[in-house]
Amino acid sequence: MSDQPIVHELPVRVYYEDTDAGGVVYHASYIRFAERGRTEMLRDHGIVHAQMLKETGIGFVVAALKADYRQPAQLDDLLTVRSWIARIGGASMDMAQHIYRNNDLIAELTITLVCIDQNLKAVRLPANVRALAGAAP
């Protein structure tokens, strides 16, 4: 096992649904793009939200987020969401998610996720998630 976090890349196309009357991508749309990025990162490693919830009763909730907007993206842009686990704790982790258009950094997000069971109690992150962070299971 590496001690480096795995970096995932997801291409995201900008459609009218993502833009606003300012002619650019609406600021909350990047938060939807980030959700897609980390969901696909987890799926690539066998972690599927609906299935995990059904089989183990465990899910992730967003506890906090930060976003810094560097440049506006626009209609028809092809963006890339780069995601990796920046910090991992017992029951929570910080996912770093940087959104690029080619080499231009568009937005930097950090999403704090907490792992909870069906009683909404924080529980230890599963081993397959810890492995993504390059952390001991």
Added chain:
Amino acid sequence: MSDQPIVHELPVRVYYEDTDAGGVVYHASYIRFAERGRTEMLRDHGIVHAQMLKETGIGFVVAALKADYRQPAQLDDLLTVRSWIARIGGASMDMAQHIYRNNDLIAELTITLVCIDQNLKAVRLPANVRALAGAAP
């Protein structure tokens, strides 16, 4: 009981979230506005989605919709959603929802709703919904 349907009006303000890079309201946003309109119409008559589901296991699903877009609405416009039951059947009804800016008709929607129970089986519309249509209970 009247045999006329009750007409409900809900004011809706247009924010950046509702617009797109064409500078106008995004076409799917009107469908969200319509949901707000008919939800408040039902609430005004004591029918609250979350509560009805919990108490009776009954809910509404959208089975079909039609929208005709007449004129574009824009950022900061104050719109009015006018809603009434245009047709009522045993387990389904058509809700007419016209969206205005002052006297200008912006969009005309018809939403077909079906009343279902927790097994997703169509069930008879409750009496308090039938009353809104001016129909016999």
Added chain:
Amino acid sequence: MSDQPIVHELPVRVYYEDTDAGGVVYHASYIRFAERGRTEMLRDHGIVHAQMLKETGIGFVVAALKADYRQPAQLDDLLTVRSWIARIGGASMDMAQHIYRNNDLIAELTITLVCIDQNLKAVRLPANVRALAGAAP
């Protein structure tokens, strides 16, 4: 030139952003999926919204839409949007867009698009769009 319309397929994954508290895909989300489908169909044939608007001043607006919901889709489903031009007129066309999960039909949409210039005047559909319909240019 064929007289058969070209059929385009776009895969669309369902994320939390697309679902609602009913546990299924929110009815307006399918309308966003359809926009993605027809945008990629046009892009595959060299028609890019932002570029067409800049170079020719011509754009498409949604004049009407119809949706029939057949079955609910759910979180993590992989859907396919099948799009083709079902009717082509001088300045307008109907795009048929059927959304599937494997062989299950989830939703059927018809979107009426009008081609307009910068003065919002209806103009003749460009030849490359007519070609997609299998129609004479």
Added chain:
Amino acid sequence: MSDQPIVHELPVRVYYEDTDAGGVVYHASYIRFAERGRTEMLRDHGIVHAQMLKETGIGFVVAALKADYRQPAQLDDLLTVRSWIARIGGASMDMAQHIYRNNDLIAELTITLVCIDQNLKAVRLPANVRALAGAAP
């Protein structure tokens, strides 16, 4: 002029459009609610986005945001968005926006807004905005 910031309150109802398959309000929906809150706060003091842009060429862009999620809100909840200017600089300001359900704190947001002109150059915040912060104009 007071040296206390003005606090604005906007009621926001939760609809299906705002929720997700987790049965609660989707995390990005609070960011849309916050936009509504600060837009109405500004409107109450004569500052209307579309009009300001047209008359002075000046607009606000979101440069950064932070959100802490305290408790989940649910379908049909009636929330209140409390907004005030927490920090004011030359061309930028931080808007604090706390979202409550009765006395329960649901989410705390801080939105950093920058005032820009039509060349996307940062410009001094207008006097009527500075007044809202209880700051010297």
